[in-house]
Amino acid sequence: MSRLEIIKTYKIYIGGAFPRTESGRYYTPVNPKGEKLGNICLCSKKDAKNAVVAARKAVGGWSERAAFNRSQILYRIAEMLEGRKAQFTEELVLQGATPKEAEKEVLLSIDRIVYYAGWCDKISQVTGSVNPVSSSHFNFSVYQPVGVVGIVADQSTSLIGLVSQVIPVIASGNTVVVLASEKQPLCAVTFAEVINSSDVPGGVVNILTGNPDEPASVLGAHMDVNAILLGADLADLNASLRKSSALNLKRVFELKADWNQEDAQGLYHITDFMELKTTWHPVENIGGSTSSY
Amino acid sequence: MAKNKKTEGIEWNYSPSLEGTSHIQLNKKYELFIGGKFVKPHSGKYFDTINPATGEVLASIAHADESDVDKAVKAARKAYNEVWKNMPGKERGKYLFRIARLIQDRAREFSVIETLDAGKTIRESRDVDVPLAANHFFYYAGWADKLEYAFPNRKMESLGVAGQVIPWNFPLLMAAWKIAPALACGNTVVLKPAETTPLTALKLAELFRDAGLPDGVVNIVTGYGDTGEAIVRHNDVDKIAFTGSTPVGKKIHEIAMETGKKCTLELGGKSANIILDDAPVDQAVEGIVNGIFFNQGHVCCAGSRLLVQESVADLVIKKLKDRIQSLIVGNPLDKNTDIGAINSEKQLNTINNYIKLGIAEGAEMYQPDCTIPANGFYCKPTLFTNVAQSSRIAQEEIFGPVLTIQTFRTVDEAIQKANNTPYGLAAGVWSDKGSRLFNLTSRLNAGVIWGNTYNRFDPSSPFGGFKESGYGREGGVHGLGAYLK
Numbered sequence: 001m002s003r004l005e006i007i008k009t010y011k012i013y014i015g016g017a018f019p020r021t022e023s024g025r026y027y028t029p030v031n032p033k034g035e036k037l038g039n040i041c042l043c044s045k046k047d048a049k050n051a052v053v054a055a056r057k058a059v060g061g062w063s064e065r066a067a068f069n070r071s072q073i074l075y076r077i078a079e080m081l082e083g084r085k086a087q088f089t090e091e092l093v094l095q096g097a098t099p100k101e102a103e104k105e106v107l108l109s110i111d112r113i114v115y116y117a118g119w120c121d122k123i124s125q126v127t128g129s130v131n132p133v134s135s136s137h138f139n140f141s142v143y144q145p146v147g148v149v150g151i152v153a154d155q156s157t158s159l160i161g162l163v164s165q166v167i168p169v170i171a172s173g174n175t176v177v178v179l180a181s182e183k184q185p186l187c188a189v190t191f192a193e194v195i196n197s198s199d200v201p202g203g204v205v206n207i208l209t210g211n212p213d214e215p216a217s218v219l220g221a222h223m224d225v226n227a228i229l230l231g232a233d234l235a236d237l238n239a240s241l242r243k244s245s246a247l248n249l250k251r252v253f254e255l256k257a258d259w260n261q262e263d264a265q266g267l268y269h270i271t272d273f274m275e276l277k278t279t280w281h282p283v284e285n286i287g288g289s290t291s292s293y
Numbered sequence: 294m295a296k297n298k299k300t301e302g303i304e305w306n307y308s309p310s311l312e313g314t315s316h317i318q319l320n321k322k323y324e325l326f327i328g329g330k331f332v333k334p335h336s337g338k339y340f341d342t343i344n345p346a347t348g349e350v351l352a353s354i355a356h357a358d359e360s361d362v363d364k365a366v367k368a369a370r371k372a373y374n375e376v377w378k379n380m381p382g383k384e385r386g387k388y389l390f391r392i393a394r395l396i397q398d399r400a401r402e403f404s405v406i407e408t409l410d411a412g413k414t415i416r417e418s419r420d421v422d423v424p425l426a427a428n429h430f431f432y433y434a435g436w437a438d439k440l441e442y443a444f445p446n447r448k449m450e451s452l453g454v455a456g457q458v459i460p461w462n463f464p465l466l467m468a469a470w471k472i473a474p475a476l477a478c479g480n481t482v483v484l485k486p487a488e489t490t491p492l493t494a495l496k497l498a499e500l501f502r503d504a505g506l507p508d509g510v511v512n513i514v515t516g517y518g519d520t521g522e523a524i525v526r527h528n529d530v531d532k533i534a535f536t537g538s539t540p541v542g543k544k545i546h547e548i549a550m551e552t553g554k555k556c557t558l559e560l561g562g563k564s565a566n567i568i569l570d571d572a573p574v575d576q577a578v579e580g581i582v583n584g585i586f587f588n589q590g591h592v593c594c595a596g597s598r599l600l601v602q603e604s605v606a607d608l609v610i611k612k613l614k615d616r617i618q619s620l621i622v623g624n625p626l627d628k629n630t631d632i633g634a635i636n637s638e639k640q641l642n643t644i645n646n647y648i649k650l651g652i653a654e655g656a657e658m659y660q661p662d663c664t665i666p667a668n669g670f671y672c673k674p675t676l677f678t679n680v681a682q683s684s685r686i687a688q689e690e691i692f693g694p695v696l697t698i699q700t701f702r703t704v705d706e707a708i709q710k711a712n713n714t715p716y717g718l719a720a721g722v723w724s725d726k727g728s729r730l731f732n733l734t735s736r737l738n739a740g741v742i743w744g745n746t747y748n749r750f751d752p753s754s755p756f757g758g759f760k761e762s763g764y765g766r767e768g769g770v771h772g773l774g775a776y777l778k
Contacts, residue, residue, distance in 0.1 A: 129769060226760070242551070243551075252550065278741050280743045280744055281731070
């Protein structure tokens with residue numbers, strides 16, 4: 001007797017939980033052969049608002065963790081992804097990739113996460129400075145995370161674009177609300193399951209599916225979103241997000257690359273979403289003895 | 294005039310100690326500095342710049358329109374393509390060193406003119422603005438041939454023509470903050486000083502000419518907001534750098550977003566100055582005074598919100614009142630003066646409206662018993678106690694000598710109150726304990742944090758804000774990032 005297969009329900013990811021869209025709406029994307037990928041959540045503005053609230057709540061805990069701890073958690077994401085290679089490869093193939101392309105994309109995604117895992121506790125050493133001011137102060141500058149970042153993820157890939165755009169942003173301690181690829185959403189949802197099982201606190205990564213226009217309009221106008229990553233090739237959407245960013249001076253960065261290239265990664269993808277803080281700490285300066293004494 | 298101070302019937306007056314003005318060279322009329330020459334404005338229009346301490350007219354200044362700005366951008370482009378872009382960094386640096394030296398040579402003249410045009414005290418122009426401006430050129434001069442060391446693994450390339458618009462609170466210093474890193478990185482410049490304080494930028498233009506800086510590398514166009522907008526919107530301007538108010542900054546951000554120009558903004562603030570219960574009180578009181586009354590409070594990072602721990606609030610406020618009773622408000626050229634003139638009548642009206650608003654909101658106002666000159670624009674140092682977090686005077690930037698005072702019980706409450714603002718430019722923390730200082734400085738959301746000091750600047754120390762206080766940094770190695778691809 002043949003066993004009846006259990007079909008996975010694809011849901012969204014907010015605050016560490018997997019709800020359906022509050023709107024109850026769905027859409028059914030298809031692959032190039034015309035096969036249905038499933039009933040996927042068509043996220044609403046309210047979903048985006050909920051996701052921003054969850055993301056804001058998570059900023060304090062995530063950004064104040066030791067950088068070394070974030071580094072280990074990112075590495076854990078890579079470990080979890082490695083263990084689920086087959087599932088991601090299968091999903092990529094279902095969405096139209098050849099098995100060879102799919103495998104390459106998954107392996108590169110894992111390696112890219114490991115790359116950024118290694119950065120977490122080195123960012124401030126490489127980009128910070130101790131500034132030799134003329135007064136009696138210990139003056140230093142270090143980057144800190146900007147806060148909540150809205151990401152419109154690459155729409156042309158299902159996994160590698162999302163990974164390449166999300167991981168450097170959370171590496172520094174930011175939290176994110178990600179609008180996944182509309183046409184190829186499967187890996188984004190499955191990646192949420194990887195995140196969920198990697199000790200990444202709830203709310204650090206929030207992933208929404210569906211047409212990005214509606215939720216993006218919320219991210220663009222939201223006063224509690226600090227920065228926007230334009231990662232998709234959507235001219236009108238990008239233009240409207242650029243415009244609405246003036247409301248509270250969101251930092252806006254367009255990040256496009258051929259993410260399947262080995263070198264489509266780097267330190268500046270991290271620091272774009274950080275703010276430099278300069279601290280003047282007093283140094284007691286009494287008496288005439290010098291260090292050359 | 295020094296103020297009268299009465300103590301038990303005896304009048305203790307400071308003798309006036311006026312800085313002389315005979316050695317300065319000031320023309321009656323200033324043209325636009327374009328392509329190394331002073332040229333008349335296309336419109337033939339001029340406006341007056343006045344001394345806010347007296348109301349007297351200092352000079353007549355050309356008002357640049359769109360066609361003048363276009364001429365300036367063309368001159369900057371030509372200089373970029375033909376001279377500056379390909380000049381070895383070593384040589385560019387030598388020009389900047391030379392400019393720094395020339396400012397030092399003429400420091401007294403620049404100080405006096407800055408005080409006349411801006412209303413700031415001569416002590417400040419002489420000891421802060423002018424030396425820092427010279428130092429800024431000197432600091433960035435040294436970077437010009439070392440750019441490849443600034444950002445690891447990044448290819449260094451200049452941007453092209455930088456359009457720069459600066460405010461009236463630190464006219465010469467802001468010009469230096471803008472021009473020095475731009476030139477060090479190989480860009481050319483079109484700069485617009487504020488309409489109320491154009492003189493030191495124009496004197497700087499003369500100095501560039503004297504330094505032999507190639508024609509068109511720096512162009513200075515004077516005018517109002519329309520002139521600034523023409524620069525920001527110009528198609529051939531690659532980079533915008535603006536220092537000024539947050540509302541204007543947002544408009545400029547929108548233009549930059551539309552056009553894809555690279556942009557840095559240094560905008561407003563409502564910075565908290567936090568006094569913990571173990572703070573050295575007398576030192577902290579000096580820091581509060583320096584935080585809010587330095588430059589008449591016309592400082593984007595002014596410590597305009599005082600947060601005092603409840604257990605020491607009475608003592609701190611009493612000492613603060615005593616201290617401001619001894620501040621001298623008066624002629625900026627007098628070396629005894631602590632608080633000079635408000636930069637313009639318009640700004641004085643803005644400040645006075647906020648003072649009225651604070652009273653209407655139910656806060657308690659305190660001003661010292663002192664005289665202010667009959668002519669010119671002056672405002673007494675002003676404290677508000679009993680201020681709610683939601684008060685407009687505690688939320689909005691006043692840009693004058695007005696301090697709001699709030700109290701807190703726990704450090705967490707102080708951090709919450711300090712961070713509860715759309716701004717994020719600066720903050721001050723006063724404590725006797727290093728570990729407490731670091732706890733707060735690491736949790737305050739602001740670009741510059743001062744421990745047991747306030748309003749200190751240094752060319753090697755990056756300056757700039759979080760959130761609605763703008764983005765990008767000026768000063769230090771990070772300041773180079775604003776002018777490189």
